[in-house]
Amino acid sequence: RLALPVFASDALSSVAYAPDEILITLSLAGMAGFMFSWPIGLMVGIVVAVVVMSYRQTVYAYPNGGGDYEVAKENLGRHAGLTVASALLVDYVLTVAVSVSSGVINAKAMFPFLEGHEAWTAVGVIVLLTIVNLRGVRDSGGAFAIPTYVFMISMLLMIFIGLFRIFVLGHELLSETANLEVVRPDGSGDLVGWALIAILARAFSSGCAALTGVEAISNGVPAFKPPKSRNASTVLGALGLIAITMLLGIIALANLTKVHLIDELTGTHYINEAGETIHTAATTVVGQLAAVVFSDWFQPGFYIMVAATMLILFLAANTAFNGFPALASILARDSYLPVQLHTRGDRLAFSNGILMLSVAAIVLVLAFNASVTALIQLYVVGVFISFTLGQIGMVRHWTGTLRTERDPAVRRRQQRSRVINIVGATMTGVVLIVVLISKFTHGAYLALVAMGLMYVLMLGISNHYRAVAEEVKLTPESDRALPSRVRAVILAQNVNLPAIKAIAFARATRPTTLTAVCVAIDDDQVETILDEWEAEDFGIPLKVIASPYREVTGPFLKFVSQLRTENPRDVVSVFIPEYVVGHWWEQVLHNQTALMIRTRLHFMQGVMVTSVPYQLESSDRRRDRARTLTENQVRR
Amino acid sequence: RLALPVFASDALSSVAYAPDEILITLSLAGMAGFMFSWPIGLMVGIVVAVVVMSYRQTVYAYPNGGGDYEVAKENLGRHAGLTVASALLVDYVLTVAVSVSSGVINAKAMFPFLEGHEAWTAVGVIVLLTIVNLRGVRDSGGAFAIPTYVFMISMLLMIFIGLFRIFVLGHELLSETANLEVVRPDGSGDLVGWALIAILARAFSSGCAALTGVEAISNGVPAFKPPKSRNASTVLGALGLIAITMLLGIIALANLTKVHLIDELTGTHYINEAGETIHTAATTVVGQLAAVVFSDWFQPGFYIMVAATMLILFLAANTAFNGFPALASILARDSYLPVQLHTRGDRLAFSNGILMLSVAAIVLVLAFNASVTALIQLYVVGVFISFTLGQIGMVRHWTGTLRTERDPAVRRRQQRSRVINIVGATMTGVVLIVVLISKFTHGAYLALVAMGLMYVLMLGISNHYRAVAEEVKLTPESDRALPSRVRAVILAQNVNLPAIKAIAFARATRPTTLTAVCVAIDDDQVETILDEWEAEDFGIPLKVIASPYREVTGPFLKFVSQLRTENPRDVVSVFIPEYVVGHWWEQVLHNQTALMIRTRLHFMQGVMVTSVPYQLESSDRRRDRARTLTENQVRR
Ligand SMILES: [K+]
Ligand SMILES: [K+]
Ligand SMILES: [K+]
Ligand SMILES: [K+]
Ligand SMILES: [K+]
Ligand SMILES: [K+]
Structure with a gap:
């Protein structure tokens, strides 16, 4: 019962920023860009559905968890496993940086005085999470469940009420940015041709941030109650359904209420009805929707929605503080990281892991001034590397089991799984290529460099341990003489x-x-x-x-x-x-x-x-x- | 034979900046200020003579070295000893910072491209000295002797030739700043009354920098050949004589060639013959004198003089790298610093001492932008605290020996020594008060704060060791039982x-x-x-x-x-x-x-x-x- 919220926060919280990033990227194409939010949202939704279906196969095949790292290592070998591991480690850092930064933007809707202090507020939140996790969190279910449920319920309610008011009650709901015109940096007209396609590809890539956090659930299978695989699979399915509903619901409402966002960083700006130029970006999509849906009849609804969004984002960051040491422990078991990271009781090693994650996230937040739009360019790449290699690994896995399996019923099921994973691998592979091409120069290269460094480091550690193990191996010729005195x-x-x-x-x-x-x-x-x-x-x-x-x-x-x-x-x-x-x-x-x-x-x-x-x-x-x-x- | 240059570099190098600081401070009083350089130089010379005479008594009474710390501790108690120790530790840091900064200013006369990069050049020199000392210096006499002798000889020659040309050959020697008029910051006329007296007091205090390094010789008595005390005393006397000759010679020449310096930091400035205002300070006194004495007939003389000055200043900084760990070792023996600093073979502790000295000096150099004029405000205080307490300790020492001594010849000698030390203590005490009052707000308070912190730290360490020693003391009641198995x-x-x-x-x-x-x-x-x-x-x-x-x-x-x-x-x-x-x-x-x-x-x-x-x-x-x-x- 409590398994859902704990893992769900990372996956569900992404819908708080994915729609924003789609709209912000589309604004680079001018006013005409926003009309593409609907097809792009749909495409992201399809990718979510395919990935979730694919992961349900993984969960059945690997009931002991391990996730994409184990799948890739076992089926594709050491180097594929290490690639996934490097990608995931870097991704944990980005999960903290992006989630906290997004949480702070949402907090600004409630606490306007945070304006201009976003980066240091985000650093403060990270430090707080670090301290809490260093001290050890006792309750990892109870209290954490509440904001997740509140977020899910209020989000679904907001979407339902919004649509109900528009289509049934016939209210004309217009967001605060509805009457603002969006102008491209150089003031020229809307983009067309290849330039437009490039923007659409980037908008889609940023929208794929909605998928981040899904991978965390397959790591957590052992935490489910038996039958583990079945329960995990059910949770995954439910989660996918909820995530898609939220994502499409938000995009639909944003379209209907005419939410217009700008990209402050590249210089797109608003022109208001008086013809004045405005360079400051408006609040988030969720914030604008909550205002337009609730503010005229039930003000607390606005605050509940915004507060729940902020809290689930901080919770999502918190899951990284659990996931990072857990992955480090598995990597240490496989000799890719210092062995003591595998022994949980080693407070120092455990603390060092948390501190490393925290320091890296703080550096990122300060370097990118807590801008989600800037950070999101580094995100997503890692998750899709993990997705793609994990799915390819699963295809190999089924090919392997089919080679020996004789029971026709089981074979049929495995063949079905293989088809799903082939579709999953193809789709995530294509998305990965789109993401790489459209984001590489915008920041993704930094994430790739970080992954490369992690890869080389872990390979070096592994080679060292192998050499030492060989050196200290007991052979029949080894000296077993007892000192005499x-x-x-x-x-x-x-x-x-x-x-x-x-x-x-x-x-x-x-x-x-x-x-x-x-x-x-x-x-x-x-x-x-x-x-x-x-x-x-x-x-x-x-x-x-x-x-x-x-x-x-x-x-x-x-x-x-x-x-x-x-x-x-x-x-x-x-x-x-x-x-x-x-x-x-x-x-x-x-x-x-x-x-x-x-x-x-x-x-x-x-x-x-x-x-x-x-x-x-x-x-x-x-x-x-x-x-x-x-x-x-x-x-x- | 080699004992002189090793210890001498610290003491002699001070004449490279003390006259500058006297003239720079006097410039604050306007053109009329410079006429006081002569009496102030004379007063500093008298203080040097008195201090050297006083130290000759210390060297005889304490042939095993130890210096003012030992003298103060033994005769005035633990707290006086600790005060001297704190003052000397801080002073070592300042010796490095001041000497290297001054060396870099002199280097600029040869390498004009260093202009504007003084601080980082100084940091580079400190890093170089640190590396050399961390690696361990083999030759601590041979190669070090050469620049010291070259400096002494060329300095004395320059003074002699300069005076000879002026008084015997009747040449009119005018320095490059002779025709520049010096104007006070606000452009007003020369100072008079109390304001002038305050400036004179500060000029005298800064000139007392000429005494820094004298205290180092009494620490080094054990390094002399027997009869140690006698040799050390002779060296001290010779050194005092040379230092006074150089100091007064430089000031005399600077007066005769009309060297005018300004204090860039407070805004005094030049007005040249064309009536233009110049805000950049000219080169050092030694540089100007070398130019005017040598440049018109023997250009290499200029370069030799300036290079020797630069080298002896870097050597002076180097002596601190030897002196600091040596003092730390004595303080560790007395349980005021971690005991392992006393065991020389402990590379780590030794290195840590050098690194601490180096980092502190680098911080100072960067904080004060390698300005000798700014750093000198923190200097001198420590040395005079050490002088004063050391001399008071000596007076107590003689009073003690006189209580038991019966031999009239010895008594007469001890009484004579006591009189000298009383004069020394009085004079250095008065100078200390003048220095404290005239420099306190200009930076000396920083040095005092640093000394206070060192004092508290060392007292805390000492108290800790005492408590532990008490706890582990063997008593007749202590458990001496042998475990059975x-x-x-x-x-x-x-x-x-x-x-x-x-x-x-x-x-x-x-x-x-x-x-x-x-x-x-x-x-x-x-x-x-x-x-x-x-x-x-x-x-x-x-x-x-x-x-x-x-x-x-x-x-x-x-x-x-x-x-x-x-x-x-x-x-x-x-x-x-x-x-x-x-x-x-x-x-x-x-x-x-x-x-x-x-x-x-x-x-x-x-x-x-x-x-x-x-x-x-x-x-x-x-x-x-x-x-x-x-x-x-x-x-x-
Ligand atoms: K998600
Ligand atoms: K996420
Ligand atoms: K994640
Ligand atoms: K001196
Ligand atoms: K000195
Ligand atoms: K000194």
Whole structure:
């Protein structure tokens, strides 16, 4: 029951900006451009229908989720999988940037004082989402469901009421931009010929933003209740139907109420009835429709619609904060990203993923001044790369199963699925080409460069892990010899509680020999420590090494190295007392020498390094906090 | 023989900018101001003489160096010492910023294309010095001696030749600015009364920059050949004499050749013979004098003088790169800075000190656009705080020795020293007050704020170390109990070479019990590892913990914690295999989980953590590099 809203926010929220982008792009063709919004909306709707049908096949074939990445990797190989992964990672960043920017534009309808501060408001929202996600979101269903349902219901109601008022009650509903004329940048007349076709192609490409978020549902199949595939498929179908209804409904209403938008960035502008030129773009399509449908009889309806739109857009951004680490985890499992990203409990790695997503989205928002129209040029490409490769993978999948399947009923079903996926692959492939051509120079190339970088990075990481795995592989010839004896060395720079704890622990291991070593960097240190050592009577020899150059690491390493040379068949065990502190800045004040020695000892063959921690009182604080954090993480 | 030039560059280089700053400040009083350059130069010369005499007493009393910090700490207590230390640390930053900026201005006389790019050229020089010092300077005497000697000789020659030409040959030498009239910002006439006195006080304060660098010599006493104190004292005397000669010689020549400077920053400007207003400042005093003395008969003389001036200024900046870590090391020994700064071999800490100095100097240079006149307002304060407290400390010192000394000859000598130090303390104290009052609002407050921050920081660090030392102090009541048994646990996430090395080392320690633990985060991992484990037949039980939430740290810690609870009197020894890699970025790809587990285990009582390093082939590279670096460091 709750599965729908969680995944739906990303997919459904797109109808809040896709119609706007269609109209804005069409405005580049002049007033005549707007008449094409209807056929373009229809085409986008058809693509939505085909993609949703195609994904229903994927959901049945891959009930354990994984989405296009798994499908492409399994059926088309490593490089296709990596391509999809790169595209999706970049797309998550754009989902955050576009959704938040669009949410802020919608917010402006309620809070006009945001005008001129869009970019920083968007940054603020992203920071807020980051903090919430870093702390860990408990409720990932309940509270999130409400805005999604409110959005769906109020949107469908608005469309129904609008159409009812126009066609049944015969009201003449005119949007606030109905009487504004739109003029092209250079003031010349409407476009025709190839130039018009180019604009129509771009408008269609931007309208395809309506499809972003659909891919997220197939990733989420495991989260559905059993029968998972069936439920996921049903949700997908329902979602597709709702999305198409909303999209076409909005475009129909926008046509009927004569919504006219302009592209501020390229210089199209309005001329009002008084003949004055206006360069400022009006509010969003949803905002204009909500105003015209509700404002004259039920003002709260306007606010509910706009607020719900804003909230579902922020929710959509939030899904990326869940999806990004999830995809990163799968990629880490396959050794394309640092392995620790796969272990969820690793708070640091998880946090780093969220921070990377957040920083990238903030950079985008600031670079493009939170302009949805500018950001949308980078979006969509990634999703359609994912769609196309996913569908081609599915075609391969069915071809493979058909090779072995003998049951005629099952074969018939698989053949039907294959046909659907062939149609899906063809259509998404064609759309991808249209998107690439019409948007490449407008910004899509940036997204492609980012994807290329991710691809190269992940391939490099994967190759590294392969090489290391090969190097550490156990073979029958591998050396399994047991060291004969243990020579223990304690680094004892002071005679204090941490040192005697290290001594006690070292003695408990009953090594063959046990020596304490002090590297004295000041002259007076030598006598002090010898006196204190004798007073304690540990029964362990203390070797004091004078180091006139005030160097601890070098002389100590030399001592260990010598011990190794003298006893080549034994293993040396070095015990280092370490302070456990409560604040990060205390860490800077302690253990730095220990850390350096440990790092350097690691390069020596036949040496193991034992840290004997001594817990300072201040460490209690941090231990408690660490425990709380882990528990939160596990609970998720 | 080589001791002089190394320490001398800081002290002598100041005569390259001190006369300029006197003339620039005097220009604020109008044309009449310049006539005061002579008495002000004389007063500065007297202060130099008194300070040098005072320091000769310090050098005898403290043959082991340490300088004003040690003197103030020992005789006036912790807080006085810290005050001097804060002042000197800030002063090192200013020495770099001022010297490099002044060097760049002198460079402009040879390379006019630097005009307008002073700040970035200065940053480039600082970066160069940083790199050289990070890599470690081998030659700290030979090559450094040459520019210092060339500077001294050519400067003294220039003064001699200039005076000879004027007074003996009767040449009329006029500088390039001789015929320019200087007008105050508002165009009004010459200052009189209190306003004039205020300007004179500021000119004197800026001229006291000639004293910066003198304090560095007393820090360097240990570097002299025996008899150290005697040699250091001789060098100091010689240096004082040379500095005073240069300073007064330059001022005399500047007067005779009518050098007129303006203060671009406050808007004083030139009016030339044609009555035109010129707002651009002329080159430095040294540059103008070199031109007028050499250009008409021996052009190379001009270039040698200017180049030597530039080089000695960069050398002076370089001494700060040696002095800063040296002072930091002493402060670390006294627990005012992180202890690892005291161990010289710690490349990282040493590098961090150099980088901090460099970054702070770059920030200053950029903030003040490499203007010596602006930076000099922050300078000098620190040096005079150090002078004054050092001298007061010396007075206390002699008073103390006189209390016990009985030998009349020695007493007489000590009384004489005390008188000199009383004069020194009084004079430097008065100068400090003049400097504080005349410069406070012009920028000195920034230096004081920086010193205050350093003071608070170092006091906090010291208090922290004291508290910790108290906490870990061994008392007769301290627990010295030996754990009875060792329970060993191996973290074995894979069956590979690093794991069997950890197993072999763990077995060599012959613990009471030995268990291998694998936290399985994927279902298929469980069976794989169990099969591989059985195939190897280690004779050690493997406990596989399934972790459905893909968390490694938590379940592993829980296991260790349970083992602790079941065996409260034993110590748990955890063995973790670790990869030793060659590049820092490989570190990101490995050991992250190990690192997290180790950190968390440190918070548990009665647990020690043993790293068993496995050296990957790529680690050879880094080990070699680490070795080379350490050897360089030791050699210094
Ligand atoms: K959508
Ligand atoms: K979306
Ligand atoms: K998306
Ligand atoms: K000086
Ligand atoms: K100096
Ligand atoms: K200095």
